[in-house]
Amino acid sequence: MKQRLFAPGPTMVPEDVVQAVGRAPMHHRSQEFKELYREVIANLAYVYQTEGHPMLFNASGTGAMESCVANLFRRGDRVAVVVAGWFGRRWRDIAKAYGLEPVCYELPDTDGTDPDDFGKWLDRQGKVRGVLLTHCETSTGAFHDVHAVVQRIQDKDALVVVDAITSLGVHEVKTDAWGLDAVVCGSQKALMCPPGVSSVSLSRKAWKAVETSDLPKYYFDYKANFASAEEKSQPRFTVATSIVAGLAVSLRLIREEGLEQVIARHVRLGESTRAGVGALGLRLFSKSPCNAVTALLPPDGIEAEKIRAVLLKEHGIRVAGGQGNLQGRIFRIGHLGYYDRGDVLTVLGALEATLRTLGYPVKSGSSVHAAQEAWGS
Incomplete structure (x- = not known):
């Protein structure tokens, strides 16, 4: 049957992507792979709708989420977290694991975020260093209007960090135009590729926060990873070259469709x-x-x-x-x-x-x- x-x-994968993933793997330091890597980064920027330079990691979307917390904050920072399902709770738990102080806007799992109500709640919380949001809560099928939320809280000097793992390529995600500071995604959803690679896009404001972060990181160190990608057009460490080859094909398909x-x-x-x-x-x-x-x-x-x-x-x-x-x-x-x-x-x-x-x-x-x-x- x-x-x-x-x-x-994971979702269904186009046959062209399957074939690309199934070919003999390229060496991650070869010129061939460097050219492919540059293409993938450029096409990811197109999907993220950013002028920035997204980074790739061998990790699930959760790894990309953790990388945001590890690179953007300092121990003890207070962060606001919308908790309305399994993945909102994941933001909360990652923040706790890194010694942050999450203050949680709790919703029934059935609900989306009401921007005005959230804004009023946030006004009562005092200063927070970041706001951690889930665009599409996969566990409940709920849409949270990130754009409207960001418009409501634009007077706050807080980093806006968005889990777009299930929304990128499904709903509009205008990273630069909406003023999103960090947006994460994974290869295995609307990007039509097998799991194994995640990506992160950062704003200039987020990069300034990277400079002051005091939390431990090694593999997910943004400064070191970005330097390798920007200066050498290659990943810092061995990347899942076969998945990246598949991602190159799937992103071309997205560009072709528009x-x-x-x-x-x-x-x-x-x-x-x-x-x-x-x-x-x-x-x-x-x-x-x-x-x-x-x-x-x-x-x-x-x-x-x-x-x-x-x-x-x-x-x-x-x-x-x-x-x-x-x-x-x-x-x-x-x-x-x-x-x-x-x-x-x-x-x-x-x-x-x-x-x-x-x-x-x-x-x-x-x-x-x-x-x-x-x-x-």
Whole structure:
């Protein structure tokens, strides 16, 4: 049976990327790789919408998050953290691990951040050195309007650090125009590549903070890594050359489609998926859904894990379950990166059949029809 991946990361990968990753690896100090590396950095800057020079690391997105904390702050710094899911809690935990003092704006997992309410809350907290945000909370399917939040708090002299691991290439992320100081991403989501490489983009303000940081770092030392990349057009240490080769191909595909068109496609992917599941009578978990992943509550009397198991066994479709406190309570359909209308119709048709198998009454073809209507011409 053909296997199809509808998780919010790792995601499906184009065949051209698979072939690039599968070739014999290049030497990381060769001229060939230097040229490829320069191209990847330039195309990452295009996706980040920055004039800066993003850095690459052999790490998951969490590694990139940790690198921000280690390089931008000093021990004891107070940082504001929006906590509304698994990955907001990860920002909090990384900050604690490095001896910072996180002050947490706690939200129900179902909610997105209300910019004005957050701004009023932040006004009451006194001075904070940084604000740590999650753009798309993968664990809940929630969208947090980073742009609106930044506009509301622009009078604060705080570094704005954004986890865009699930949002970059899905929603607009205008790093320079919005005044974002540090933005992180991973290779395995909308960038359509296998996991293994993460990236970080920094503002000039962030680079000034790097100069005063007193926290320990070696592999993730921004100054040393940037110097190697800028002066030698090569990574400081051995990088995952095969993943970088795949990333070069996937970024070319994004440039060919055009970033604006990529984001518009994800709007359609999100809207059509939500229309399809709505036609089945399923409820969204998030009140502020993003266009990368749709988190769903199972129908009464049917376990979320049963739905996942039947989808995989009968249809070869793997969707994600809940994380942490949401394990067993929700299931999540990923549709970011290398997905199109046909993929949405495929997963909805299989979900419809799965629900019928589990005894839930559905009108045949209702989800697919609703998704097609939402997609438009």
